[in-house]
Amino acid sequence: MYKILANTIFLGKDVHFLPDCHSTNDIALNLVRTKQAQEGSIVVCDHQTKGKGQRGNMWESQAGQNLTFSLVLRPDFMDLSEQFYLNMAVSNSIRRLLHDYLPYLKVKWPNDLIVPEYGKLGGILIENTFSGKEWEYAVVGIGLNINQLSFSSPNSTSIRAITGSQFDLEELFRLLVTQLEKGYIQLKKGKWNEIKSEYLMHLYRIHSWEKYTSQGEQFSGKIVGINAEGKLEVELLDGEIAVFGLKEISFV
Incomplete structure (x- = not known):
C-alpha cells in the first residue's frame, strides 16, 4: 500500500492507490475534471492493464513488478509554448534517481528512458487540461520497469534484469517522488537553462x-x-x- 509521503512539501500528500486499473493517467485526469485532485495528487496502480505510451502505444506491465503512477501538477507559471521544459525536468529527475544503479541510463527524445545495449526501461506521458488559452493542469504519467524479468518486446528491460537486484517498490516510489518534487521546484525557480543543459547532456545519440x-x-x-x-x-x-x-x- 502506497502511503501519503511525509518527506515532501506538496507532492504525494494526496495518494490514490488502486490494486488494478486501466490507466493511471485516465483516472488522474478524471479526478482533475471532477475537482477531486489538487496539485501534488498522485494516482498509483499495482497492475495497470491499459497503460498509455507515446504515439498511442500501450505500456506493458506485470502486476506487482513495476512502478506505474501519475501525478497532478499545475504549471500555470509557464506559457503553453514552453511545456517541453516540464518533460525535461521530469526526465532529469528520474534519471538522477536511477543514476546510482544505472550510470549509463539515457533519455531518448522525447521522453523514453533507455539503457543502451539493454533496451527501454521506462517512459513518460504528459497530458494537459486547459481553461481557454491557459494551462490548467498537467497529468504526468510515469511507467518504470523495476522487477519484471520477462517482456513480450525484445526492446524492453528492467532495473532487475540489468543489475540482478530486486527492489522495494514503495521505497523507490518515495525516493522518486522526492526527486520529482525537486525537479519541479527547479522549474518553478526559472532554472530552465540548467534543466535543458542536463537533459541534453544525457540525451541518447546526441552528437553522434x-x-x-x-x-x-x-x-x-x-x-x-x-x-x-x-x-x-x-x-x-x-x-x-x-x-x-x-x-x-x-x-x-
Missing part, C-alpha cells in the same frame, strides 16, 4: 551520426539539440539543421 527515417525515407543525421518548442534538431550530411516534431522522425 546515426540512421533515422522520416516520411518513409532513411537518412544519416546527428542530433545537435532541442528547440524552444521541444522539437528535435538534427544536422544532416549537407550541414543543414532539420527540425522534427513528434511522429515526424523514427530512430533506426
Whole structure:
C-alpha cells in the first residue's frame, strides 16, 4: 500500500492507490475534471492493464513488478509554448534517481528512458487540461520497469534484469517522488537553462551520426539539440539543421 509521503512539501500528500486499473493517467485526469485532485495528487496502480505510451502505444506491465503512477501538477507559471521544459525536468529527475544503479541510463527524445545495449526501461506521458488559452493542469504519467524479468518486446528491460537486484517498490516510489518534487521546484525557480543543459547532456545519440527515417525515407543525421518548442534538431550530411516534431522522425 502506497502511503501519503511525509518527506515532501506538496507532492504525494494526496495518494490514490488502486490494486488494478486501466490507466493511471485516465483516472488522474478524471479526478482533475471532477475537482477531486489538487496539485501534488498522485494516482498509483499495482497492475495497470491499459497503460498509455507515446504515439498511442500501450505500456506493458506485470502486476506487482513495476512502478506505474501519475501525478497532478499545475504549471500555470509557464506559457503553453514552453511545456517541453516540464518533460525535461521530469526526465532529469528520474534519471538522477536511477543514476546510482544505472550510470549509463539515457533519455531518448522525447521522453523514453533507455539503457543502451539493454533496451527501454521506462517512459513518460504528459497530458494537459486547459481553461481557454491557459494551462490548467498537467497529468504526468510515469511507467518504470523495476522487477519484471520477462517482456513480450525484445526492446524492453528492467532495473532487475540489468543489475540482478530486486527492489522495494514503495521505497523507490518515495525516493522518486522526492526527486520529482525537486525537479519541479527547479522549474518553478526559472532554472530552465540548467534543466535543458542536463537533459541534453544525457540525451541518447546526441552528437553522434546515426540512421533515422522520416516520411518513409532513411537518412544519416546527428542530433545537435532541442528547440524552444521541444522539437528535435538534427544536422544532416549537407550541414543543414532539420527540425522534427513528434511522429515526424523514427530512430533506426
